[in-house]
Amino acid sequence: MEAAKRLFAQHGYGGVSLDTIASEAGVSKQGLLYYFPKKVVLYRAVLQNVLDVWLDYMDVLGHRDDDPETALRTYIAGKLRFSREHPHGSRVFASEVIAGAPHFADEIERRVVPALHADEQVYRRWVERGLCRPMDTRHLMVVLWAATQAYADFASQICLILGKPELEQQDFDDAEKVIVEMVLRSVLRNPGD
Amino acid sequence: MEAAKRLFAQHGYGGVSLDTIASEAGVSKQGLLYYFPKKVVLYRAVLQNVLDVWLDYMDVLGHRDDDPETALRTYIAGKLRFSREHPHGSRVFASEVIAGAPHFADEIERRVVPALHADEQVYRRWVERGLCRPMDTRHLMVVLWAATQAYADFASQICLILGKPELEQQDFDDAEKVIVEMVLRSVLRNPGD
DNA sequence: GTCTATATCGCGATAGAC
DNA sequence: GTCTATCGCGATATAGAC
Numbered sequence: 001m002e003a004a005k006r007l008f009a010q011h012g013y014g015g016v017s018l019d020t021i022a023s024e025a026g027v028s029k030q031g032l033l034y035y036f037p038k039k040v041v042l043y044r045a046v047l048q049n050v051l052d053v054w055l056d057y058m059d060v061l062g063h064r065d066d067d068p069e070t071a072l073r074t075y076i077a078g079k080l081r082f083s084r085e086h087p088h089g090s091r092v093f094a095s096e097v098i099a100g101a102p103h104f105a106d107e108i109e110r111r112v113v114p115a116l117h118a119d120e121q122v123y124r125r126w127v128e129r130g131l132c133r134p135m136d137t138r139h140l141m142v143v144l145w146a147a148t149q150a151y152a153d154f155a156s157q158i159c160l161i162l163g164k165p166e167l168e169q170q171d172f173d174d175a176e177k178v179i180v181e182m183v184l185r186s187v188l189r190n191p192g193d
Numbered sequence: 194m195e196a197a198k199r200l201f202a203q204h205g206y207g208g209v210s211l212d213t214i215a216s217e218a219g220v221s222k223q224g225l226l227y228y229f230p231k232k233v234v235l236y237r238a239v240l241q242n243v244l245d246v247w248l249d250y251m252d253v254l255g256h257r258d259d260d261p262e263t264a265l266r267t268y269i270a271g272k273l274r275f276s277r278e279h280p281h282g283s284r285v286f287a288s289e290v291i292a293g294a295p296h297f298a299d300e301i302e303r304r305v306v307p308a309l310h311a312d313e314q315v316y317r318r319w320v321e322r323g324l325c326r327p328m329d330t331r332h333l334m335v336v337l338w339a340a341t342q343a344y345a346d347f348a349s350q351i352c353l354i355l356g357k358p359e360l361e362q363q364d365f366d367d368a369e370k371v372i373v374e375m376v377l378r379s380v381l382r383n384p385g386d
Numbered sequence: 387g388t389c390t391a392t393a394t395c396g397c398g399a400t401a402g403a404c
Numbered sequence: 405g406t407c408t409a410t411c412g413c414g415a416t417a418t419a420g421a422c
Binding site for chain 2: 414415416417
């Protein structure tokens with residue numbers, strides 16, 4: 001599964017063979033096909049696994065009664081930590097979405113959309129309580145999610161921009177600082193620092 | 194070229210055959226191979242074309258003496274317009290970057306990185322003149338670019354979130370409003386509205 | 387430049403022994 | 405469950421007539 005995740009991320013669904021995945025995982029192609037009878041079954045299993053982990057990192061905003069600043073800081077940190085710790089998973093998922101979600105739209109509808117709607121609800125309650133400015137929460141979530149995910153999906157380009165071979169913890173810390181600052185300044189009624 | 198762009202975006206480099214591209218373009222596979230002797234040559238030609246158009250939309254920030262607010266508004270609007278008008282191009286490019294830029298790192302280094310560095314310079318001058326807060330410009334540009342590009346690359350997921358079959362102009366206008374607000378509130382010393 | 391024909395290979399998937 | 409063997413197909417790429 002981990003081998004498949006990495007290879008799908010690197011070469012895309014159609015760009016990698018079962019032979020390559022199997023040998024990378026230390027099994028035979030037939031052994032692989034015994035557990036995953038079709039290539040697409042393996043692919044969906046990888047995506048399910050990614051989604052499981054992703055949602056674990058995400059549901060921070062919805063399940064706390066923190067004040068907006070703390071909740072948003074935690075949320076952004078969690079999303080960036082996912083990008084840092086599961087870059088391949090993020091990339092497989094991103095590739096699938098870029099392709100138009102041909103093999104996973106049903107699960108996105110079933111699991112991702114409700115999670116984001118729950119986050120929107122939390123934000124709306126903050127607005128009602130006068131803690132946050134009224135904003136288009138759907139697009140706010142899109143921006144938040146795009147900004148944090150970029151550090152996994154587009155790492156190769158960010159590396160070229162930063163002039164280094166790979167992203168380090170410091171880069172994620174810097175990114176977190178910028179994103180947190182942008183979000184807090186735009187949503188809080190009385191930005192702190 | 195347009196057919197190849199759309200198909201590479203939809204299925205990835207390894208997920209589409211020359212036969213499919215050729216028939217979609219109304220030529221024979223051999224006719225295609227006459228002009229692009231290798232598949233990877235066609236692919237790179239597509240990426241070059243995307244990059245040409247992309248840079249046209251991007252160099253707005255660097256080539257004007259506008260005040261920061263006007264320049265940033267124009268820049269964000271331009272990036273979103275690219276996402277709106279060239280979604281397939283954006284997706285091909287994103288796929289290549291997600292894969293680690295195996296076929297295009299040299300051109301990104303040569304053309305994209307300098308463009309972004311120029312934008313950084315513009316921002317630094319604004320800071321020196323006291324017009325903007327000091328920020329990590331590299332990450333600011335990453336966030337800006339990720340947020341705007343998401344409306345092309347991840348359109349399928351955003352559609353699921355918004356509950357509609359495809360993005361309309363109104364959605365891009367809403368996104369622009371949110372992104373502009375976020376950016377201006379965080380970089381300007383005296384945000385207007 | 388465009389066509390027919392074809393070489394050569396690797397792909398996903400299956401069959402059946404053990 | 406794992407192995408060897410193999411099917412059938414479609415892929416990139418080339419050769420050569422016209």
